[in-house]
Amino acid sequence: MVASETEAKVISEDAEAADQSKHGATGGGTGVTDRVTDVYLGSNGFNIQYNQPIADGAKIMFAVWSDKNGQDDLIWYTADSHGKTTAKYTGSYGKYHIHTYQNLNGKMTGLNGTSIIVPEPSAKVTIAKASETSYKVTVSDVPVYISSVQLPTWTQANDQDDLIWYKTTKDSNTTYSAIISVAEHNLESGRYNVHVYGTSAVTNALTGLAGTHFEADYHFGDVAVDATLAKDGIDLTMPSDVSKGMAVYHAVWSAENDQDDIVWYKADPSGHTKANYTGSYGTYLVHTYGVVHGQMVGLNATSVLVPKPEVKANITKESATTYKVTITDVPIYIDDIQVPTWTEANGQDDLQWYKAEKAADG
Structure with missing residues (x-):
């Protein structure tokens, strides 16, 4: 096989098939040293490895193109001194062809033809309850060429008035996850729709990977509020996903003389808030409210005992x-x-x- 570096076409499919049979190069990559060229899917393109010795003064070159529209996207790549290069995706899924040439003193000699499939992107989604107010969405089997994953999520009620695009955390090369809190969706119960989108290095665009849903069953009291005595007041602790997801207020007062000492505290986004002692021993009452559509909605009611000191x-x-x-x-x-x-x-x-x-x- 002999060709010019400047030619628009490269070796035929018949020659490619013959080379694959001869050299066992299918693009899957097994690490066997007698393979001429291995090709792997990478995050930004194909990782191509020429496995044979490189003659003195020679350059190893790869012609790469997709099956779509003939060779209109053919690009030539020159390997480094170790026979490696990365060929970019050209916007198509499906079959890509990789032909390997030796360029010695301007003479191009075909060495190998192989191919690789870039599958249409998809993913698996699992959803598990993480707490009384949150759910963990795990997206697995994400293709390596997907660089980020987002989860547009909304409740079935009132169409998409509460639509949120959640960013995910990359847990491994093929797994991403995010926490969805009902506090971000006005504490609504019922069906939550979750779609999965990924940014593809193949098309340089956001593309749909999967779609699913889960049922939320939030009720009053699911937002746990703990009240404990501290040196300088009462420590109020609640789930941070709620305090971050909505405006939350604690009403605190002592049982003595009804609500003459009631104080309202806006919860810190961290979920930790300090309420002052108001001069009384005995029971302190703590009622917690969240703001939903401009209205105060009760989330929790608890109390704590401040005993008279006895040492x-x-x-x-x-x-x-x-x-x-x-x-x-x-x-x-x-x-x-x-x-x-x-x-x-x-x-x-x-x-x-x-x-x-x-x-x-x-």
């Missing part, structure tokens, strides 16, 4: 002249302990306030 004190003799006072069961909201001390004789003429040191265990 234990133990005194041990340390030496002939000193005693150690140990105070235990100190509530977390007590941040300083002092021990006023005096002798029985002469009233409080020797009164001293000793400042206690906080031990590691509180």
